[in-house]
């Protein structure tokens with residue numbers, strides 16, 4: 460019985476990232492393709508990538524993007540934080556306690572599949588045209604996927620771990636905090652990653668259709684002018700926000716679930 | 726002392742039919758006794774152990790440990806699991822300290838105790854490793870250290886070495902014996918290996934399936950300490966005499982009983 464060798468160990472641990480992350484390669488390739496297609500099609504509604512990037516730069520320099528971005532990000536962060544806390548809590552309760560699952564499960568699936576924007580008028584009448592309505596839309600978009608994936612992650616926690624904890628005298632609270640939640644996190648993380656993407660969509664839709672603030676407002680106004688360069692420039696900014704948010708979630712994933720071998724995580 | 730009096734346990738099977746996992750089991754385990762339980766797969770060994778642990782209830786009878794009826798898990802009983810049941814995200818140190826953590830011991834106290842046991846099971850230097858970085862044998866050492874850390878009176882072991890290769894199993898048998906010889910501890914050790922049952926036990930309890938009950942209790946009159954030369958022991962006439970007696974009983978329980986000429990030659994019990 461010998462220790463695993465250092466070499467074997469470093470395979471289990473993470474190998475260092477390569478210098479150019481694969482997503483960047485994909486983005487560059489996409490931009491080139493866009494440029495070529497736009498030039499050869501020469502259509503008014505499809506400006507080339509270079510023009511869009513230039514417009515994004517202009518809008519950034521004159522402060523339009525940044526001031527809108529701050530407001531949008533506040534909506535996103537607030538809404539997603541609510542979804543995360545509420546989603547993990549509901550998910551753990553549903554995954555662990557059958558009656559809760561029986562009571563809530565059907566609603567969660569119904570709301571997951573319902574087009575979230577149909578609730579916009581409800582929020583509008585409840586909360587008015589302010590931030591609260593947009594945050595509510597963000598929650599509506601991102602909450603249910605987190606609830607459902609957390610619940611199934613909790614159901615998948617190996618029984619031998621909960622039995623072991625029982626044997627060593629764990630209270631229900633200890634069982635949840637010290638065994639169930641850490642064991643469920645890797646799988647729940649998949650739902651959280653999907654949730655952040657949906658939250659960005661919710662933010663834009665909320666801003667376009669409810670309150671007309673933030674990036675959504677810039678987008679609506681540019682659309683009204685048939686200014687497709689600006690529309691695409693804002694969309695580009697939104698994509699960057701989404702990528703940043705997903706990157707943040709992935710970073711958190713690595714911090715929390717670093718114990719998993721890499722192949723099991725990605 | 727563990728007293729098991731007339732314990733009967735049924736499971737409701739998936740198709741409605743009841744599985745009689747334990748039927749009228751009577752057994753007394755003395756203080757500091759090393760009792761091994763042997764029997765074919767499905768004869769209720771795990772069920773018996775989980776009942777003693779207080780992890781499951783039963784319909785009839787009573788289990789009393791040191792004068793107290795078992796109702797739920799208690800600090801006097803610890804368990805070592807066949808599949809180790811380690812927390813994969815926690816270091817060796819935190820895994821060993823887990824039972825103490827649940828009891829609310831301070832970090833300093835539980836880590837000091839855990840380090841002591843990590844040394845005892847020969848894992849010094851591996852405190853900050855994760856279970857996934859360890860071999861099976863090392864993982865089970867962690868499981869053993871975690872059990873010993875809570876200072877139980879009774880150690881319940883469910884085929885703890887069943888998932889390990891032959892050499893590792895041999896080494897861990899020797900180390901378990903030497904730990905038990907130095908610590909006062911009652912052990913109930915489940916196995917489906919005859920050799921292991923005889924090697925370790927003061928008595929071997931033979932269980933038979935459908936319904937699960939005690940078929941026979943065979944005393945093992947091999948002098949202790951045995952930890953020094955486990956290999957040599959297996960060659961001794963006493964050892965051979967007891968294993969062949971166990972085999973006589975076991976072969977009649979085996980589902981392939983009538984055609985077991987080849988099985989008899991290998992003296993293997995189906996797990």
Ligand SMILES: Nc1ncnc2c1ncn2[C@@H]1O[C@H](COP(=O)(O)OP(=O)(O)O)[C@@H](O)[C@H]1O
Nearest residue numbers: 736737744746765766767768769770771772773
């Ligand atoms: N949770 C359970 N539900 C239904 N049947 C069970 C359960 N646990 C064990 N059994 C049945 O009880 C019998 C004894 O099982 P077990 O104690 O695990 O046997 P062993 O450990 O000796 O292999 C088997 O027939 C098994 O199928």
Ligand SMILES: [Mg+2]
Nearest residue numbers: 770771772883
């Ligand atoms: Mg078993």
